[in-house]
Amino acid sequence: MKLLILIGMFILGAVLGSFACCQAWRWRYKIEGKKSLGKRSVCMSCKYKLKWYDNIPVISWLMLRGKCRKCGKSIGWAEILSEVGLGTAFAMLGHVYVLPMVYYWSVLMTRPMSLVILVATVVLTLIMLVVLTILSVYDAKWGELPVILLVLAVGLGAMILGLKVWSTVLDGGDVIQLLISAGCGVVIMAGVCWAIYKVSNERLMGGGDWIMALAVALAIGDWWLALWAMFMANLLGDIIMMPSLIQKGNHVIHFGPFLMIGFVMVIWLGSALPSLFNL
Ligand SMILES: [Zn+2]
Structure with missing residues (x-):
């Protein structure tokens, strides 16, 4: 049963x-004013319409070794990385939230309001991860971040914080303390990204990264966990990007994916969302 939920x-x-x-891809086509791709997925180089069996996440990519069935052009790493990455992130959230929810269901049913807040928080967090993935893929492919998606991510982050405030009020906790902590988290994540962006003259960090960091910091809503998320994102970013930095000289780090990893890690390890055990 447990394993089934995680899978x-x-x-x-x-x-x-x-x-x-x-x-x-669809955003890109819209922004470039190209003709829409239609309902079915197509190969980006030869326009071959993908069959259903070319479209199974992870498995199809592995079977075709990342190449188009018809023209043999590479599909790209972003596809497999986002499928495996988001799959892992969802399983991790399932581990810390969905499993306990199933386990303590009878207890939770006696606190319907808390249950609603909890379910809403988990759902919004999952949606936010999808939006952050679209942003990361877009950034990796075209080096830009669509403004509407950034606004959407920040909106979701603010809503998750709002739910946390609500649950704190229900529990009779200190809302002011929560807001101060969340504010410090915003300064730590978004402030630092913004400073790096300004000081390095956009060479180390792009202009949209601090807005993504803002969205994540709002969703985390805790200065200590925000610091950890930032630390993990930077550490991973430096380790993974270092070889290409040395090879190519100045190069903008695509910070989005690392920010997401930091975000998921603090949720998993630190339970950034309202804890079940406070209910
Ligand atoms: Zn093709």
């Missing part, structure tokens, strides 16, 4: 990761 969450994440990649 289910992974599959849901992988499907949405595949969807996120599609959405990134």
